[in-house]
Amino acid sequence: MTTLIEVSELHKRFGILHAVNNVSFNVQRGEVLGFLGPNGAGKSTTMKMITGFLEPTGGTIRVAGHDVQDEPIQVKRRIGYLPEGAPSYGEMTVQSFLEFVAEVRGVPRSQRQDRIRDVIDKIHLESVVEQTIETLSKGYKRRVGIAQALLHDPEILILDEPTDGLDPNQKHEVRLLIQEMAADKAIIISTHILEEVDAVCSRAVIIAAGRILFDGTPTELQARSDMHNAVTLIVDPATAAAAETALNGLDDVERVERIAEQGDQVTLLAVPHAGREIITAIGETIHRNNWAVQSLRVESGRLDDVFRQITMPHSTEGQREFSNRAA
Ligand SMILES: Nc1ncnc2c1ncn2[C@@H]1O[C@H](COP(=O)(O)OP(=O)(O)OP(=O)(O)O)[C@@H](O)[C@H]1O
Numbered sequence: 001m002t003t004l005i006e007v008s009e010l011h012k013r014f015g016i017l018h019a020v021n022n023v024s025f026n027v028q029r030g031e032v033l034g035f036l037g038p039n040g041a042g043k044s045t046t047m048k049m050i051t052g053f054l055e056p057t058g059g060t061i062r063v064a065g066h067d068v069q070d071e072p073i074q075v076k077r078r079i080g081y082l083p084e085g086a087p088s089y090g091e092m093t094v095q096s097f098l099e100f101v102a103e104v105r106g107v108p109r110s111q112r113q114d115r116i117r118d119v120i121d122k123i124h125l126e127s128v129v130e131q132t133i134e135t136l137s138k139g140y141k142r143r144v145g146i147a148q149a150l151l152h153d154p155e156i157l158i159l160d161e162p163t164d165g166l167d168p169n170q171k172h173e174v175r176l177l178i179q180e181m182a183a184d185k186a187i188i189i190s191t192h193i194l195e196e197v198d199a200v201c202s203r204a205v206i207i208a209a210g211r212i213l214f215d216g217t218p219t220e221l222q223a224r225s226d227m228h229n230a231v232t233l234i235v236d237p238a239t240a241a242a243a244e245t246a247l248n249g250l251d252d253v254e255r256v257e258r259i260a261e262q263g264d265q266v267t268l269l270a271v272p273h274a275g276r277e278i279i280t281a282i283g284e285t286i287h288r289n290n291w292a293v294q295s296l297r298v299e300s301g302r303l304d305d306v307f308r309q310i311t312m313p314h315s316t317e318g319q320r321e322f323s324n325r326a327a
Helices: 045-051 073-076 094-104 111-123 138-150 166-182 194-200 218-223 239-247 277-289 303-311 315-325
Strands: 005-013 017-028 033-036 058-063 079-082 156-160 188-189 203-208 211-216 230-233 253-263 265-272 293-298
Touching: 005 033, 005 045, 005 188, 017 045, 017 058, 017 188, 017 203, 017 211, 033 045, 033 166, 045 058, 045 156, 058 073, 058 293, 073 079, 073 156, 079 138, 094 138, 111 230, 111 239, 111 253, 138 156, 138 218, 156 166, 156 265, 166 188, 166 194, 188 239, 188 253, 194 211, 194 303, 203 303, 211 218, 211 239, 218 277, 239 253, 239 265, 303 315
Parallel strands: 033 188, 033 203, 079 156, 156 188
Antiparallel strands: 005 017, 005 058, 203 211, 230 265, 230 293, 253 265
């Protein structure tokens, strides 16, 4: 495995605000790291420091072995960066903007038109190449931003909310594109969309109030959910009360909730004690009692619950208080 991004004890202060507080992580070639966190968590600030657009207050960042502060040119050559929001240069057409970026990025003159055609094709920009950027819809502006990040075919991609403003079909396309490119690149994407983590990320880092609160696979993240290994079952009303009592009596079941009642269907949710597996015992109980169960499902965990669980205690207010006390 090749480590392409090494972030070590990174800090950024804006006056009294400690926006990035002792953040360390590595990204290997082949990994798509999802950077998650509530508004103001420090995601964009961290990404700007990795790309060399913002100077850290402390810590080090190495990109493909090059120190971001000592060798900024080497670093920028290897990184494709999609910043937040829309590309500047609104008065340029998409074609002229991409030509400009290709030149600035040092794509050799002989390869420029091929590279531009390639990204236009990949990102589906054909219909707007002669339009000025300021006249594009939000989704197309975002796509132009992605296209410029890919122009020099960098081995590292830092994409700040790449699917922001895209419609569901475009979101799907961009996620496929990220997956396609993942094998030989190291990619960081920031996102608020938890399904995106499941869809494209091999690893998730959760940051809140400038600090890393979780670093692991999406599956490990789901496993933190109270709902991990919970079981939902649909029974008829005559069985529901008996099933509630019996399931509540199982050792590893923490509680049973009646979550829906519709016609002849009652949906029960059995939640296990943390770390326990209850499907086997529930299966045996169903069998023993000969209940007619219409559906039985094991929950893998709800990412939005875990996200809330992990980040709620770390509000931005707390961060300011902490900084005040530390100052
Ligand atoms: N140039 C700046 N000067 C002062 N404060 C800043 C500056 N840039 C960012 N901040 C503050 O630093 C904190 C982290 O901001 P950042 O943009 O990194 O968050 P984020 O996680 O990307 O949030 P979002 O999801 O809303 O984009 C916020 O409180 C923000 O207001």
